[in-house]
Amino acid sequence: DGGITQSPKYLFRKEGQNVTLSCEQNLNHDAMYWYRQDPGQGLRLIYYSQIVNDFQKGDIAEGYSVSREKKESFPLTVTSAQKNPTAFYLCASQAAGGEKLFFGSGTQLSVL
Amino acid sequence: GQNIDQPTEMTATEGAIVQINCTYQTSGFNGLFWYQQHAGEAPTFLSYNVLDGLEEKGRFSSFLSRSKGYSYLLLKELQMKDSASYLCAVANNNAGNMLTFGGGTRLMVKP
Numbered sequence: 364d365g366g367i368t369q370s371p372k373y374l375f376r377k378e379g380q381n382v383t384l385s386c387e388q389n390l391n392h393d394a395m396y397w398y399r400q401d402p403g404q405g406l407r408l409i410y411y412s413q414i415v416n417d418f419q420k421g422d423i424a425e426g427y428s429v430s431r432e433k434k435e436s437f438p439l440t441v442t443s444a445q446k447n448p449t450a451f452y453l454c455a456s457q458a459a460g461g462e463k464l465f466f467g468s469g470t471q472l473s474v475l
Numbered sequence: 476g477q478n479i480d481q482p483t484e485m486t487a488t489e490g491a492i493v494q495i496n497c498t499y500q501t502s503g504f505n506g507l508f509w510y511q512q513h514a515g516e517a518p519t520f521l522s523y524n525v526l527d528g529l530e531e532k533g534r535f536s537s538f539l540s541r542s543k544g545y546s547y548l549l550l551k552e553l554q555m556k557d558s559a560s561y562l563c564a565v566a567n568n569n570a571g572n573m574l575t576f577g578g579g580t581r582l583m584v585k586p
Contacts, residue, residue, distance in 0.1 A: 394571065403483075405562060405578040406518075413571050453517060462506050462525075462566045464574055466517035 366390065369454050369467035375475050376441065376448060384439045384470045386454035394457040395437035396464070399423060399450045406453060412437055441472060449473050477501040479577035481563050486583045487553055495548045495561050495580045503569030509537050509548045510562040512579070518562055521548070550582075558584045 367388040376382045386395065394413045398406040408421030412431040426445025431437055441448045451471050455464040478500045487493040499507070506525035510518035524530055524539035524546060536549040550557055563577040 394573075396573075398576075403579075403581065406564075406576040408573070408575070411573060451515070457572065460572075462572050462574075463508070463520055463523060464518075464564075466519075468517050469515070471515070 367454060367456050367465050367467040369452075369470050371470060372468065374470055374472045376472060377475050379443045381440055381442050382472070384441070384452055384454075384472070386437045386439065386467055387435055388437075388456045388465070388467075389435060390456055390458070390465060391434070392456035392465070393434070393459040395431070396455045396457070397421075397427075397429065397437070397439045398453045398455065400453060401450050409439065409452075477565060477567065477575045479563055479565055479575060481561075481577045481580045483578065484581045484583070486585060487550075489553055489555060489584055489586050491553050492549065492551050493553060493582065495550075495563075495582065497546045497548075497563035497577055499544050499546070499563070499565050499577075501544075501565050501567055501575070503567045504541065505566040505568035505572055507537075507539055507546045508562075508564040508566070508574065509535075509546075510564065512560045512562060514560075521561075553584050555584050555586070558582060 370385045396411045397409040410429040412418035428440045454467040481497045509521040512518040522537035529538045534551045560579040562579045564574040
């Protein structure tokens with residue numbers, strides 16, 4: 364089945380630690396996105412990539428980094444510079460010329 | 476920039492009708508989406524409007540007026556399972572059809 368997979372479902376970060384959230388899609392979509400969602404809030408864009416080996420900062424990129432070495436994969440690293448990382452992280456993909464986003468099931472990141 | 480506004484919370488009764496409004500200001504408008512999101516889950520697609528008018532899909536309908544920068548989602552015959560957040564999002568063709576989301580409306584359906 365085609366789809367978009369995020370892992371892990373739950374992740375805990377220690378003080379000063381970098382953690383990486385995985386996002387893989389087999390929909391052959393060109394564009395991929397990372398959103399952050401705080402409790403009771405909407406989705407805020409962290410980073411996006413519209414083509415392999417290229418990505419752009421979204422509205423809240425500070426303290427995060429990404430890579431797009433393969434079309435299928437768009438991992439997000441939450442660095443120690445992100446002082447308030449506790450949130451629900453959603454990855455999404457979009458076909459070229461398409462509008463509808465397809466979402467992964469999300470990763471809940473918490474700080475120990 | 477883009478600005479999308481929707482009410483933070485709404486409450487309605489099972490079996491009733493509720494209308495969730497969304498207003499937006501954007502350049503390069505290329506359509507408006509409504510997504511449903513249950514707590515701790517991914518958003519699921521409900522509707523997409525790019526032309527003015529009403530789109531009906533079962534119990535859910537969505538309306539768009541581009542001249543007014545306004546949309547609404549209409550939910551009929553409310554069920555308890557409709558308790559969720561409803562996210563309005565606008566696509567911008569000046570940014571590769573990237574979607575910008577509003578803050579979401581938390582709908583609580585009461586018996």
